[in-house]
Structure formats: structure tokens, C-alpha cells
Amino acid sequence: MIRQGLLGQLISDLCALPGVGPKSAQRMAFYLLQRDRGGAIRLAETLLSASKKIAYCEQCRTLTEDKLCRLCADKSRDSSMVCVVESPADVWAVEQAATFKGVYFVLHGHLSPLDGIGPEEIGLNLLENRLAAGDVGEIILATNSTVEGEATAHLIAEMAKKYQVKATRIAHGVPMGGELEYIDSGTLSHAFNGRRQV
Amino acid sequence: MIETVVSLQPAFILHHRNFRESSLIAEILTRDFGRFTVIAKGVRTPKSKLGPFIRPFVPVLLSIAGKSELKTLTHIEPWQSAPKLHDLALYSGFYINELVTYFLHPFDPHPEVFLLYQNALSELSNTLELEPVLRVFELNLLTQVGYGLQFDVDNLQHPVSPGKKYCFNAESGPVESEQGDFAGSTFLALEARSFPDRTTLTEAKKIMRSAINFHLNGKPLKSREVISKILKHSHS
Numbered sequence: 517m518i519r520q521g522l523l524g525q526l527i528s529d530l531c532a533l534p535g536v537g538p539k540s541a542q543r544m545a546f547y548l549l550q551r552d553r554g555g556a557i558r559l560a561e562t563l564l565s566a567s568k569k570i571a572y573c574e575q576c577r578t579l580t581e582d583k584l585c586r587l588c589a590d591k592s593r594d595s596s597m598v599c600v601v602e603s604p605a606d607v608w609a610v611e612q613a614a615t616f617k618g619v620y621f622v623l624h625g626h627l628s629p630l631d632g633i634g635p636e637e638i639g640l641n642l643l644e645n646r647l648a649a650g651d652v653g654e655i656i657l658a659t660n661s662t663v664e665g666e667a668t669a670h671l672i673a674e675m676a677k678k679y680q681v682k683a684t685r686i687a688h689g690v691p692m693g694g695e696l697e698y699i700d701s702g703t704l705s706h707a708f709n710g711r712r713q714v
Numbered sequence: 715m716i717e718t719v720v721s722l723q724p725a726f727i728l729h730h731r732n733f734r735e736s737s738l739i740a741e742i743l744t745r746d747f748g749r750f751t752v753i754a755k756g757v758r759t760p761k762s763k764l765g766p767f768i769r770p771f772v773p774v775l776l777s778i779a780g781k782s783e784l785k786t787l788t789h790i791e792p793w794q795s796a797p798k799l800h801d802l803a804l805y806s807g808f809y810i811n812e813l814v815t816y817f818l819h820p821f822d823p824h825p826e827v828f829l830l831y832q833n834a835l836s837e838l839s840n841t842l843e844l845e846p847v848l849r850v851f852e853l854n855l856l857t858q859v860g861y862g863l864q865f866d867v868d869n870l871q872h873p874v875s876p877g878k879k880y881c882f883n884a885e886s887g888p889v890e891s892e893q894g895d896f897a898g899s900t901f902l903a904l905e906a907r908s909f910p911d912r913t914t915l916t917e918a919k920k921i922m923r924s925a926i927n928f929h930l931n932g933k934p935l936k937s938r939e940v941i942s943k944i945l946k947h948s949h950s
Contacts, residue, residue: 534735535735627940627944628940629805629808629809629812629936629937629940629941629944630728630729630808630811630812630815630936630937631731631936632936632939632940633940634939634940634943634944635943635944635946635947636943640947644947662769663769663770663771663804666804667804667805667808670800670801670804671944671947671948674801674947674948675947675948678948700766700767701792702766702767702772702792702796703766
């Protein structure tokens with residue numbers, strides 16, 4: 517069937533979502549229009565205001581509708597500990613682990629020389645200003661364990677050294693409940709290099 | 715194009731980018747089939763067995779299949795231990811990846827370039843003097859892809875004399891000139907692939923840069939630009 521008119525438009529717009537192809541988009545569209553008009557209107561309004569109002573937090577670059585995000589504005593958190601992550605989704609992941617009580621800095625990517633993504637593109641100027649201001653005591657590098665993630669972590673560690681700020685890298689190794697037999701050799705050698713006394 | 719099936723081919727991943735929800739598109743350098751692009755489907759999921767091996771600078775064995783120009787990755791496993799690249803050596807690795815991507819045409823077999831690449835990575839991981847490794851790699855890469863330069867004779871076929879001054883022209887090589895920026899000894903060092911001191915290295919870098927820029931026809935090397943910004947951030 518050729519998709520025409522408003523309905524066709526709706527279906528192809530829904531395809532913009534990750535993991536949604538034409539078939540699921542069609543189901544969504546029909547569901548919203550036949551069963552839940554109220555939900556559809558709410559969704560449309562929320563989408564509109566979210567995409568207009570949500571921007572980057574001035575301090576940590578995570579997504580927020582306020583000037584400062586909830587985490588940066590929270591006085592009970594230790595603002596001298598900064599955890600550097602690649603994406604806002606990583607902030608949520610670390611928050612769910614509930615062990616970290618500091619603040620974050622979101623890079624929105626990683627260094628990628630072949631794509632022309634350098635320090636400025638991932639907001640390191642802003643991070644450098646924060647380091648220079650002198651209120652950061654420790655910087656925790658929680659970038660992904662990819663070559664680019666490591667390169668990014670390394671550069672930030674160098675910057676931290678310049679301002680005499682302690683930089684630490686999160687540990688990589690055997691996952692919880694993991695059996696050694698099934699772990700890839702790269703992770704295993706990382707785990708051995710990072711072993712510690714018990 | 716006919717169906718190609720390649721199994722357990724020594725290769726390196728040069729670059730990769732995410733594609734759709736869970737796939738990757740990777741630029742690879744194989745030993746016997748040259749450089750080309752593969753799609754690795756479903757490797758960005760937690761359960762993927764192949765995902766962890768798709769990273770640059772790791773020597774791997776990979777199997778591919780496919781009829782179109784974009785081949786599908788069917789298997790990948792570690793081959794040899796990966797050279798440990800840190801700091802500047804790592805950034806230099808990105809640079810040589812970009813050079814290889816630009817100078818090799820897709821599906822043009824260059825086993826020698828594969829060997830050069832492999833050696834360059836292992837040397838980068840074992841030395842603090844990165845520049846000679848990069849210069850030798852650039853020189854040999856240009857030679858292998860047919861852009862070789864002769865540095866021991868000038869444009870008039872006179873032997874280059876170490877004491878004289880020369881200019882450099884990417885097409886004709888050294889040109890003798892009183893106002894030249896480069897010493898004859900630098901060209902002889904490039905020819906011999908051995909660099910005795912810092913001045914020679916600095917001059918050699920400028921010469922190779924202009925030779926490479928000439929062959930790139932104005933295409934900028936992104937990694938070069940990014941690396942200079944990185945250096946500004948980390949050492950200023």
C-alpha cells in the first residue's frame with residue numbers, strides 16, 4: 517500500500533525512532549489513532565515541548581530542561597568528584613548502580629581522528645575550564661572500553677595532570693557471575709593486568 | 715560481482731562506525747585482498763561474540779561473504795597479540811590508518827602494504843621515537859602504491875650533495891636552489907630511511923607532508939588536524 521496523506525506521514529515519521537521499521541510504525545500509528553487518542557495528544561505535546569526545551573546542562577552537558585541539571589543542582593552531591601562519560605545514557609547507567617555520589621561530565625561522543633572529531637567537538641574546553649577553576653579533586657574516566665574511548669580517557673588524564681587533578685580510570689574485567697572460560701581474551705588480559713591484592 | 719567467500723584472512727580494522735541499531739560498518743585492510751568495507755551485523759549487542767574483536771590495531775583473522783561491494787563479516791577471531799599503543803603512538807596509529815584508507819583503492823591487493831602496516835604498528839608500540847617510524851611508513855607506502863620518489867638525484871639527474879640547499883617539488887623531487895629550505899643531507903636521509911638528528915627529522919616531515927598533500931589532491935587528512943588539536947590540549 518502506498519502511504520499517503522496524514523496517516524502515511526505519521527507512519528514514516530515514526531520510522532525515525534531507533535528499532536522501528538515500517539511495520540511497527542504502522543502498528544503504533546493505528547493503535548494511537550484507534551485506541552488512545554488522548555495518549556496520542558499527550559505524546560505529541562510532550563514531544564514538542566521536550567524537543568523545544570531540553571538542551572545541555574551548562575555544567576555537565578547532560579540533557580536537561582533547566583540551566584543546571586538535577587544532578588549538578590543537587591547540593592548533597594560531591595561536586596569535587598567528576599565522572600566523565602560518553603553519553604547521557606551512561607549517566608543513567610551509572611546512576612542506577614547507585615554507588616557514585618559525585619557529578620558528571622558528558623562528552624556526547626569520543627575522540628575520533630578519522631571522523632574529524634577532536635577535543636573541541638566533545639566539549640573538552642568546558643571541562644578544561646572546570647579543571648582550571650580548581651574545584652575538582654578527582655576525575656573518574658568512565659569512557660567506553662574501545663580504542664577511541666581509551667584515547668579520550670588518556671587525553672583527559674593528560675589535561676588533569678596539567679592542573680594537578682587526580683585522574684582515575686574505571687576498572688575493566690570479569691563481569692558479575694561471569695565464568696572465565698567464556699570471557700574473551702582481551703577482557704581477561706585486562707582483568708589480569710588490573711588484579712589487586714585481597 | 716560474483717559471490718566472494720574468504721575465510722580466516724589476516725586483517726586489521728582501520729575504522730568503524732555504527733550502523734543502525736546493532737550493526738557496524740568497518741573499513742578493513744586484509745593481507746591478500748587489499749582494503750575494503752564490510753558490514754558486521756548484530757555485533758553491537760551484549761551477546762555478540764564477534765563485537766569485542768572489531769577494534770582498530772588488533773591483528774585478526776576474519777571471514778567474509780557477499781556478492782555486492784559491501785561484504786558481510788561472518789566471523790572474526792584474534793590472530794596475534796595486539797600492539798600496545800598509548801598516547802602519541804595511538805594517535806599516530808589513527809594517522810597511518812587514514813593514510814592507508816586514502817592511498818589504497820578498494821579490492822586492490824597489496825600484501826606488502828599489509829606487512830608495512832603490521833611492522834609500523836609494532837614499531838610504534840616499541841619506541842619513543844615515533845617520527846622515524848612514520849616517515850619510513852609514508853615513504854614505503856608511497857613507493858608501494860606507485861608514487862615512489864627518488865631523493866638521491868635532483869630534477870636535473872645530478873646526485874644530491876649533502877652540503878647544498880634544495881627545494882622540494884612533489885613531482886620532480888629535489889630541486890637545487892640557494893634559497894632552498896632543505897639540506898641535501900635530509901634527502902639522502904630519506905633515501906636511506908635513516909634520520910640522524912632532529913633537524914633532519916623536522917625537514918623530512920615537511921618534505922613528506924608536501925608529497926602526501928600533493929597526492930591527496932587537496933583532500934584534508936582529518937586525523938592530522940585532530941591530532942594537532944589534541945597535542946595542544948594535552949601539552950600546552
